[in-house]
Amino acid sequence: MASESTTTDRDTSSESAGRLAEFPENARQSGETGLLIEAFRTFTLASNSLELTFSQLQSRVRRLTEELEAKNRELERSLREKQEAQEYLRTILEKLPCGVFVLEETGAMTLCNPMAAEVLRESRGEAGRFRSDELRNLFTASAEEKREEMEITLAAGGEKKVLATSGAPLEDDRGRSLGTLHIIRDVTEVKALEEKNQRGERLAAMGEMAAELAHEIRNPLGSIDLFASLLMRECTGDLRNWAENIRIGARSLNTIVSNMLHFTGPLSPVFAEMDIHEILRETGSFCEPMIRQRGVRWEIGLAADCSLINGDRELIKQLVLNLIFNAMKAMPSEGSLAVRTRNVDGKNRRRLELRVEDTGVGITPEHLDKIFDPFFTTNKNGTGLGLSIVNQIVESHSGEIRVKSKVNRGTVFTILFDTI
Ligand SMILES: Nc1ncnc2c1ncn2[C@@H]1O[C@H](COP(=O)(O)OP(=O)(O)O)[C@@H](O)[C@H]1O
Ligand SMILES: [Mg+2]
Helix, strand or coil: CHHHHHHHHHHHHHHHHHHHHCCCHHHHHCHHHHHHHHHHHHHHHHHHHHHHHHHHHHHHHHHHHHHHHHHHHHHHHHHHHHHHHHHHHHHHHHHCCCEEEEECCCCCEEEECHHHHHHCHHHECHHHCECCHHHHHHHHHHHHCCCCCEEEEECHHHCCEEEEEEEEEEECCCCCEEEEEEEEEECHHHHHHHHHHHHHHHHHHHHHHHHHHHHHHHHHHHHHHHHHHHHHHHCCHHHHHHHHHHHHHHHHHHHHHHHHHHHHCCCCCCCEEEEHHHHHHHHHHHHHHHHHHCCEEEEEEECCCCCEEEECHHHHHHHHHHHHHHHHHCCCCCEEEEEEEEEEECCCCEEEEEEEEECCCCCCHHHHCCCCCCCCCCCCCCCCCHHHHHHHHHHHCCCEEEEEEECCCEEEEEEEEEEC
């Protein structure tokens, strides 16, 4: 618009200059005409100067427009950069593996990243504020005291959560308080693991103590066994029976204590050529009176031609005693207990099969999978260690163990060893 009007003006002024030149001589000479001419000249001059000023103004406007455009571009760029930086920060806050939130003095949360929102879900109520003032105060205090890290337990929603939190007061660049900034981590699982670890350590310490105790108990038990056997030799009738009962009690205790010792320490068999029949006869004759006393029939059938194996005598004795004691516990009053051996064909050599059979209460199918687990027991005073030790002994002798059982019919444990 501006340039259009300038062109029009300029046209008008050159037109008048042209018309001035065409003025007749006589008219120019008259006074009026002189004045007119003067006026025209002044007008032309003024018009020229106006034209100049206008064009200067025009170029200034152009420059200013350019400057404005440049400024605008710069502004846009800085705005874009600001938005990008904001977006960048938002993404970082969203992806942070810990919770971040800002707590205003009014109790409102001005910023809460998704992790913080998730962790505090149950503890936040209306408008994102903490449901409990106590909890809010705890967080504020943690920021004021600038402690390294503090633990806060949340109990909202019925589920206990442990948070590790650290905080700091937040101020703007003019030093005005914006509230407190908090960083939180859910350490519930870590805490549970730590506790489990501590429990494990305590258990291990207890295991060591139990092993020492078992060691101390075994010596006096040996003496009780020995003196009871001496008494048995000297006495007759009831006295002999009583002495026999003392021996059986001492042996049973010794088996329990040995199970504990084997469980807490590593099982390290000392292998030598040994006769399983010998062990069976020995333990059989020792247990027989006790078995008969309960009204249970005792049977021993040693049918194997070859009963020599490479084994640890003490451990095999422990194995047989555990199986016999278990069978007896399954038959509180009547029934029959049989220990049998026979040779069966193995891959390379003949194997010795040892069976301990009872007609007791049997094992339910659900329990059958668990009986070899340490501490699994259905007996009121049981430790649940017997069969787990039996299993370890069989494994350390490269043997095999099987069990068959019918509830209220009885149980058969079968063990296979390589013979020599
Ligand atoms: N001969 C058996 N008859 C019935 N149940 C048995 C027999 N032997 C073992 N069990 C079952 O296996 C469980 C584990 O046995 P064991 O490891 O020796 O521990 P404990 O004798 O201390 O109970 C017993 O509590 C019992 O339920
Ligand atoms: Mg047992």
